[in-house]
Amino acid sequence: MKTTDVRIWDVRVKQRQGKDTYEVRWVVAGREVSRSRRTKGLADKLRSRLLMAQESGEQFDTETGFPPSMEEKAPALTWYAFALKYLKVKWPHAAPNYRDEINEALTGVTKALMPKRPGRPTEAAMQRALRDWAFVLPSPEDREIPPEARAVVDWAARNSPPLADLAKPAVMRGVLEALMLKLDGEAASSETFKRKRKVLVNALNYATELGEFDDNPVHSVSVEEPSRIVPVDPRVVANPKQAGNLIGAVSYVGGYHRARGRRLVGMFAGMYYAGMRPAETVGVAVQDCHLPEEGWGLANLHRTRPTAGKKWTKTGEVHDDRGLKNRDPKEVRPTPLPPVLVAIWRDSIDTFGTADDGRLFFNERGGLVGSSTYSRAWAEARELGLPPELVASPLADRPYDLRHSALSTWLNAGVDPTEVAERAGNTVEVLLARYAKCLHGRHVVANKRIEDLLLEYE
Template sequence: MKSLDVKVWGVRKRNTKKPSYDVRWIVGGNVFSDQFRTKGLADNFRSKLLRAMRDGEEFDTVTGLPDSMVEKAPSMTWYAFAVKYLAMKWPHAAPNTRDGINESLTSVTVALLDDRPGRPADELLRKALRNWAFVLPGPGDRELPTEIANTLHWVAKASRPLSDLGDAAIARAVLDSLKLKLDGTAAAAETVRRKRRTLVNAMHYAVDLGEFTENPVTSIRWKKPKVVKEVDPRVVANPRQARALLTAVSYIGGYRRARGRRLVGLFASMYYGGFRPAEAVGLKEADLKLPEEGWGTALLHRTRPSVGKLWTDSGETHDDRGLKNRPVEEVRPVPIPPQLVAILREHLDVFGTATDGRLFTNERGGVVGSSTYYRVWQEARVLALPPAVVASPLAARPYDLRHSALSTWLISGVDATEVAERAGNSVEVLLSRYAKCLDGRQEIANHRIEELLSEYE
């Protein structure tokens, strides 16, 4: 409403027990008034109205006030928004995803803190954010240790406004901070991309809440670090090396303790069946068809990834989920070769199963943790491989056994569609990840062509 439609009357004293003074004015035909304890305050308010009229300000027809006198709500801080965003994402996110969101929000929150007196130590700051602020139930729903409560109170006061991310320079500085680890060295490219992805998704939510008209992060020209998606062919073990490694696993921890022997079938499932580690850990006897001769079948439908108690709804270290990127009840039948059938039959004869039917357990009968089978694998590499090969990337991680399996299938000429179906991948992902490993097929093709040509020489 333009100032020409505004009329301001004088200050009038009200006859009440406590002295008060009225200021009345009209905006667009609507009468507004406000009361003040002293005449000076009333005169000051009236002067502001008159000044706004002279300056040609627009008056709001609802509040009756000019733009300069409307009290704007303080901008939501990044920290307050991040807590709200986490509460929205948490119930529908997988445990590993929750961990990634938590880590990303922590990094951005630290980058958006003002230099305020009383800053806690960096270690305490990250502990408070990682273990208390960005998990559910949140800090407002449980009792906090005193030092954690004080730290989060400081964070709430020091956090910059969410609207600051609308400034391209600030948003770019936040993105640049994601490229560094705590010690100042460069972070892994995949880590940086994951954190940026979380920030972009959070800003989409901010747009939904009306905090921004468009996502302020996606408009920034910022060079994303390149992520190597192809499997390094150096990690792929050939069949002879794989057999040597599986044999070495059986010697780890001695015969009676059987720390390694009880895990031979776990690693064999990754190599001969192409299982993901979490799929092998969750394998049950009821999921297997193990004939005395020939090929068998594994009906994969559950995974038991190690994720940590903070991230699971059950409060247990291992989550119990369906297959990766699949509907909860989907089953993936995987043919397993006679070598794996024999190993699993022997495992069942010697070790039996856990109470819930799982094939593989730790020494106490619980779910096998990733740290447990990783340690066994590292000891087996030292036992099975020459020192120069131990220092190489060859089968450096248990997951590399799956890479070896899929690479072997592709190189042997199995159709990519069949390999993708057994592995639980799309054909596009399979071929892009194993592109370098397919070089072995060229060597086989070259050899066959050479043999054919030599017959006519």
């Protein structure tokens, strides 16, 4: 039924989940209708359109509450079709790691939206098909893909809900809660959730630009984020003697090709003695280092070579080439090198030289050292450098644990946290939160100081 009996009220402010929202209200033939918007500007825009329709003499529908010119219509796009469209826009300009993040987020959202009905592919099959084939360019419609993957992506295309469903708070909440979980069902870290949510926000900003939504529907739902910082497990932290034994054991791995292990000694030493990240040691070059014959040296870190995967990089190489983690691409981090590390790096240069671009550590062909290569070497070194009961423990289980061990050692030695954070490339807040459980004996020092203070007033 249509009517011109319409009254439009002023915008009012409402509190929703601790945030202000702006509600537009109007009455159609005695029935109140309302819509909320995230900002006052968006609310005023909606109210202005209603007023213009009323002034032009349009009749409002008594069921929908809208005039013909403003009838709310569901977007023609499905979520899956929109995700492919968004991917084509973002992919050419995205860095390799960001391509991986886009792929991961779109996969998570797509799985969360797919209906639970007979014929739905298994979680593992859907994960493989979406990650490896659907959300990678060229897209599935532009190339041949394996039959099992084709079956999954075709099912997703047929069964994908409309993009409009994401405007429903219950649907959006389900998506965000799904993004808070890892593949094994365990809670993801805050950093992982924020990374995936950021992609979703960016994608739906694009949908809003296309006119599919009046406002980004992500902002209509608030969920409690996972713990912001995941603390380091104290059990992975090696003491200086254990770390030294493990680094020494690296030189014995590789069987008949023992030189493979010896090439990597300096890499692992950099992770422990200088607290460097693995991707930083892969990219460190001699021209960025001061390596004196005696005393402390210095490495001006500005480049990392993280393993990204061939399908993410524009060059088809396995490694990305980028600046320091969470820093401006041109930022340089001066990192002091203790004498023991300077000696190890000088010995490596004397024995193996450097790569064509000056990198200290490289494989037999002069290429970049892959994460699978140094991870295998580290697993072998643990077998050689630790007693059996510790091999079965989490102690220094991954190469990255050498960095954890370094930072924990420095903090326990009483080095000022600001200095430790600067050397490590972290903030003090993150440093103390991550390594709080690894600060052995600090409570004893605190107890003694409190006890001494109280004795002064007896």
